[in-house]
Amino acid sequence: MESHVSERQAVRAGIPGASTDFTPELQVTIARVREDVAALHAELVRYGLVVWTGGNVSARVPGADLFVIKPSGVSYDELAPANMILCDLDGAIIPDTPGADRAPSSDTAAHAHVYRNMPEVGGVVHTHSPYATAWAARGEAIPCVLTAIADEFGGDIPVGPFAVIGDASIGEGIVSTLTGHRSRAVLMQGHGPFTIGSDARDAVKAAVMVEDAARAVHLARQLGDPQRLPAATIDALFARYQNVYGQHPDGALS
Secondary structure (H helix, E strand, C coil): CCCCCCHHHHHHHCCCCCCCCCCHHHHHHHHHHHHHHHHHHHHHHHCCCCCCCCCEEEEECCCCCEEEECECCCCHHHCCHHHCEEEECCCCECCCCCCCCCCECCCHHHHHHHHHHCCCCCEEEECCCHHHHHHHHHCCCECCCCHHHHHHHCCCECEECCCCCCCCHHHHHHHHHHCCCCCCEEEECCCEEEEEECCHHHHHHHHHHHHHHHHHHHHHHHHCCCCCCCHHHHHHHHHHHHHCCCCCCCCCCC
């Protein structure tokens, strides 16, 4: 729906993300993305994927070379649309916007690298969920031994290279591992899972599902040797889930 709010009215109304550098339509879009990102962090807590202030969700702003990410070191119960941080695709904070006086997530450079190099990605999530992180500590891919893994990830959930936090290195590892891969999750060695999605909610779903897969396969290994699904079966399951299952299938990122 077209917005009829002027830039001056948007700023006066306190629309999060409002700036005289943005059109009224873009201001409204940024406000919606801020709300979505702030709310989705609660899902990480709900599903036990994070502890303390670790982990992060970001979302691309549709129609602009911008994304929104959480501030660094802020308690989850204090997160709100107004303290989400708006960045450009180099990871630089957009000045004179709400949250611009705060430090962004320490993973901001990694998220920015993903957005620059994977234009189909609309959301990125990082957690330290215990089972998936345990697989990352082992440097071992999660094998596709369950239909749920085939449905959601289209095969094994891969391991990405070890990289130190703080610059684009993690993002480079995410991009190099997931480019051309059907999985929307990567286990960064010695660190933990990162997931991507068509939007932030889709990436959060992948984060929930990779932890569920990691836990289930770990438990299966306590009982014996899990049996891999045949490649043709994985292909068929993935195609059905991505294109037929549910009311409005999103489709694969690839």
